[in-house]
Amino acid sequence: MEIDLSRIKAYGDSLNDGAVQVSFTLPVPAGDEAKEAARQMALKMGLEEPAVAEMADLGAGFSFFVIYGKCMHTVNYEAIKIPRRQQLVMSFGEVNEMIRKEIKRKVVVVAACTGSDAHTVGIDAIINMKGYMGEYGLERYPEMEAYNLGSQVPNAELLAKAVELNADAILVSQVVTQKNIHLENLTELVELAEAEGLRDRVLLICGGPRISHELAIELGYDAGFGPGTLPNHVASYITAELVRRLKAESK
C-alpha cells in the first residue's frame, strides 16, 4: 500500500476512497425536498456520491441528516508544520525532583477561570489535590504552591494575585466559547499583563476544550493545553520551561 503523503484523503475501508460521515440539521421540515437539499449541501462540501443514510424530523420545521460520501479533497501532509511545546513529559516524582535540584525553591502557580466563565471542571482537574485520571493535581506537588482562585475571576484580579504571590506561572481556563468570548478574555489578560510590565516575568498558560498550543501562541501565551491534558503535562512544561529560562539567564 503506497500512501502519497503529499495528497492524503480520508480513509473508509480502502486507500483514497475519501469516505467521510457528516451530520447536520437544516431549518426545513423533513421531506423529499429536504433530503435533496441535504444531498446538495453535501456535494457543495466536496462529497462525491453523497448518500443520505438517515433523515429525521426534528419537529418545529427542522430536519436532521446523516450522510456518507467520498470527500474529493486531498491534503499535503508533508507540508504541515505545527509549533510544538517542549515535548518532555515528566512524572509527578520527576517534576518535584527537577524543581528541587534545578530551581531550588517552590514554584508558584496561580490559576483561575476568568471573565464570566463559571466552568471550573478543567482547572480543577489540573490544580486540585485529587487531579484527574489518576494524576495528582498541582496542589499535591510538594515543590509547588498552587492557588486555584476558582471561577468568574476578573483578569485584573488574577494578575494582582499573581503579583502578590510572585507567581512563576499563571494558568487560565476557558470553557465557555460561545461567540468567541474566550478569545476576548484571553487577549485581555495578555494585554493587561503587558501593560503592567508582567509579561516577561511570568509564564502565561491557557487551557480548555477549544484551546490548542497553536492558538495560545497566536494569542500571546507561552503555551496552551487542550483536551486530554493531565496535571503532570502542565507541571512538566512549567518546570522545564523555568529551568530553561534559568539556564539561559545564567549564560
Add this chain to the structure above:
Amino acid sequence: MAYSNDGRTVRSVENKLNLDHAKVKLARDTAGRIADRLHSWIGDYTTTTTERAAARLLGIDGVDKGGIPLANVLVDRLFEAGKLNRGLVPWLAGAVSALGESPQEIAGKVAEGQLDVSTVPEVPAEKWRETADLLADEAAAKIRATRQKREEKKKQASPPGKPLLYVIVATGNVYEDAVQAKAAAVQGADIVAVIRHTGQSLLDYVPYGPTAEGFGGTYATQENFRIVRKALDEAGEETGRYIQLVNYASGLCMPEISVMGAFERLDMMLNDAMYGILFRDINMKRTFIDQHFSRMINAYAGIIINTGEDNYLTTADAFEQGHTVLASQFINEQLALRSGLREEQIGLGHAFEIDPAREDGLLLEIAQAQLCRELFPRSPLKYMPPTKHVTGDIFRTYLVNGMFNLVSILTGQEIQLLGMLTEAIHTPFISDRYLSIANGKYIFNNARSLGDELFFKDNGRIRARAEKLLDDACSMLREIEKIGLEDAMEKGFFADIKRSSEGGKGSDGVIERHEQYYNPFMEIFMNNAEAGKGGLS
C-alpha cells in the same frame, strides 16, 4: 417498603437493598438537627434580596432610567435610611396608606427622586398592618391562581411517562431559546430548562426585559420566563402534553427569581441550599437566609425544586465521595421541609459520574441510584448525566448516556436530565437534543419493567456498596452535627471545596432584623395548608 419522613411506608418503592431502617432514621434525624441549628439563627436576619422579593411580590417591577430595577432602588434607599431592618413591607404599606398610591407608583417616585423614603408621614401600626396584609393577600392569590392554572393544564394534558425527559437549551438569545425549546418539546421532552448566562449568579439584581445576548446561557428575567413559557404552552397544545419549564433560583437573587417563577408559572427551579456557597463563593449566611425565603415561595407556588448534589461529583471523585451526595441530600431535604416544601416537591439531585473505565462501575452506579430511590421514596429524584468523564468522542458519550438511561429506568428515577453526546464540546445543537431524547425513549421503553424483575443478591456488590454509602453518610452527618454545617463547609466536607464562614460574595446584603421586623409572606407561605400541593402528576 421504604422509609419516608413521616414513617409511613411507600409501597411503590421496594426495599431491594435490605437497608437498615434504624440507620436511615438516624441519618434523617441527624440531618434534621443540623437544619435546626441553622434555623436557630436564620430567623434573626433578612437580606436585601429577601426584601426585594417582597417588593416584587407586592407588584414592584421595571427599572429606573439607569436600568436599575425599582426593587433594588427602593431597597437601597430604605437600607441607607436605616429602615430595612424592619422589612420593606411595613414602610411600603405605610406609604401606600399615607399616600393612597400603588406600590409601583411609590417605587417609581422614589426612583425619580420625587419621594424621600424618610419623609413619608407615619401611619398607625394597625393601619399599615391592614394595608400590608391586604396587599400580601392579593399577591398570594395571584400565585395561587397561577398554580391553579398549572394544575388545570396538567389535568387536560396526557400524563407524561417516567422518568420525565429533561433537556436544556442554552443559546443566550431568548427568542432562539423559544424556538429550540419548542422543537425539544415536539420531539418529546417533558421538561425544558433554559440555562442561565454564566455570570448571572453573581449579579445582585435581576436583569429586566427580553435579552438576546448571554454567554453559556440566557439571562433569567421575568420577560424571558414569559416568552419561553408561551412557547412551551404552544408546543403543549400542539402535542396534547404539558411541558414543564425550569430556571435557576440560585445565586445572589434566589428569592426574587422564585417570585418571578411563581408569577410566570415556572414548574421547577434549581434551588439548592448550599450550591451558591460552594460553587459560586457566595457568603454562607446570605445563602442560608436567602434559600429559606426562596424555598417558601417555591413551596407556595407548587414549584418542584432541584438540588445540586450532582455538582459535587464534578469536582470530587464519584467513587470516593458518593456518600457526600447522600449526606447533602438529607440536609437539603430537611432544610426544604423547614421552608414548607413537601417531599413531592423536593427533587434531590444526584449523578452518574463514576469513571466509565472502572470495573463494575455500572454496579456502583446502580447501587447509588437505587439507594437514593429508597432513602427518598417520595422525592422526584433528579438524575444528572455523565459530564466529568465525557470526552470529545461523541460515539462513546452516546453509549455512556445509554448506560446512564438504563440505570435510571432500572432504579425508578423521576427526572432524567438527558446527556448530550456533544457534552464537553459545545452547548447543545438542536440535533444533539433530538438524539438524546431518542436515546432516552428507546431505553425507557425497551427496559420499562426491568426494575420489577431484578433483585439484588444478598451480600452482593450492589448491596454492599449501598450499605457502605449509607454508613459513610451517617458518619459524615454525625460529624457535621458535632461541628455545625458552617464549620463543615469551612473544612471542605462537600465537593472538596473549602469556604470560610465569613467570606464570599454578598455578605453586605445581610441585615439583622429589628424586633419589629414584619414580612407577611413568611406567615402566609408557611401556614398555608394548600402550600406545595404541586408534585409530579
